[in-house]
């Protein structure tokens with residue numbers, strides 16, 4: 439096992455697991471997975487794009503480790519996180535004869551990780567699963583922490599379960615084939631960790647953005663490990679989002695509504711929604727007199743420099759008016775007694791959770807779509 443591989447622990451008692459971050463982990467997956475298996479059998483769930491690029495290396499590694507494998511390729515894209523594909527996948531898993539002590543492997547981005555994790559949580563009332571994330575977003579966020587699920591016509595991630603993986607293998611080599619737009623979408627979630635509670639990390643991102651985007655392996659590895667450490671600490675403190683875990687939702691109340699408004703399509707992907715949502719959360723914090731204006735400017739400048747959308751005007755197509763967007767936000771899982779919960783900030787690295795947001799200020803912010 440290579441010295442270049444870093445380990446981050448997710449400390450959750452008997453559900454604890456390791457996140458491995460480093461090069462060529464897909465090509466060496468067999469040696470990491472074998473110790474977790476009761477019998478030498480796994481099933482792989484991937485999407486058709488990732489299957490063409492990375493499935494052969496995973497299968498070769500499993501063959502070398504003497505592990506039997508079946509694989510299914512799902513359609514790529516957010517639309518796959520739906521009841522119909524969940525049913526198709528669950529029935530396929532049952533037809534393979536997968537047992538509770540076998541491992542279901544999610545090889546792909548957050549869509550495959552969320553869908554596969556949820557299917558693994560319900561098939562035979564729970565089959566073990568492993569995450570092999572292949573997008574930046576899934577390596578820094580979705581593969582860690584056990585939120586799994588699908589979208590419904592009512593909104594984002596509304597049916598799901600908390601179900602932790604047994605291991606996460608974040609192969610930095612897989613990012614070499616990732617389209618730039620998807621890399622940037624993942625970068626939005628990296629920025630999120632700086633904005634939540636680590637101003638020093640945000641400072642580092644401002645200096646190192648170009649290295650991360652251009653493919654510098656050391657910079658990418660540092661950013662992924664730092665993000666995973668940050669998420670692992672929050673998840674260990676509050677696995678089921680009773681309190682502090684909601685900080686990881688910075689930008690998501692806005693972002694999820696924008697994803698819903700654009701039809702959960704490739705026109706506007708999750709990380710892009712998070713980028714716009716984080717900029718709006720900082721604007722709202724300034725509007726409420728909670729955060730210095732220069733911090734909001736700095737956040738928007740950084741997202742802009744990365745090439746990410748950061749204004750409502752950057753969202754493609756017609757959007758609902760402010761009232762319509764607020765109605766979409768009403769499906770958020772953080773709603774309590776019909777009242778929205780927001781993650782706002784007193785500054786970069788100082789996010790906090792609040793239910794105390796003036797409705798008029800929110801409406802005014804969303805009505806300024808042409809200018810913000």
Ligand SMILES: NC(=O)c1ccc[n+]([C@@H]2O[C@H](COP(=O)([O-])OP(=O)(O)OC[C@H]3O[C@@H](n4cnc5c(N)ncnc54)[C@H](O)[C@@H]3O)[C@@H](O)[C@H]2O)c1
Pocket residue numbers: 485486487488491514515516519546547548549550552572573574575576579580581582583584585586595612613614615616617620623624707708709
């Ligand atoms: N569970 C969580 O905690 C959590 C956290 C953040 C996001 N999410 C969810 O994750 C999803 C977004 O994930 P995503 O951004 O990874 O999107 P994705 O899974 O749709 O992947 C993006 C695109 O990249 C392709 N792809 C994946 N890996 C590739 C590679 N190495 N080379 C080339 N192409 C590759 C995919 O086929 C797809 O077309 C959303 O549904 C979001 O809600 C969940």
Ligand SMILES: O=C(O)C(=O)C[C@@H](O)[C@H](O)[C@H](O)COP(=O)(O)O
Pocket residue numbers: 579582583585594595627679683684686687690771
């Ligand atoms: O892990 C978490 O907790 C997060 O909120 C991470 C988010 O980046 C992620 O998009 C998550 O799926 C959103 O969760 P939801 O509960 O708002 O659906």
Ligand SMILES: [Zn+2]
Pocket residue numbers: 579627690708712
């Ligand atoms: Zn997210």
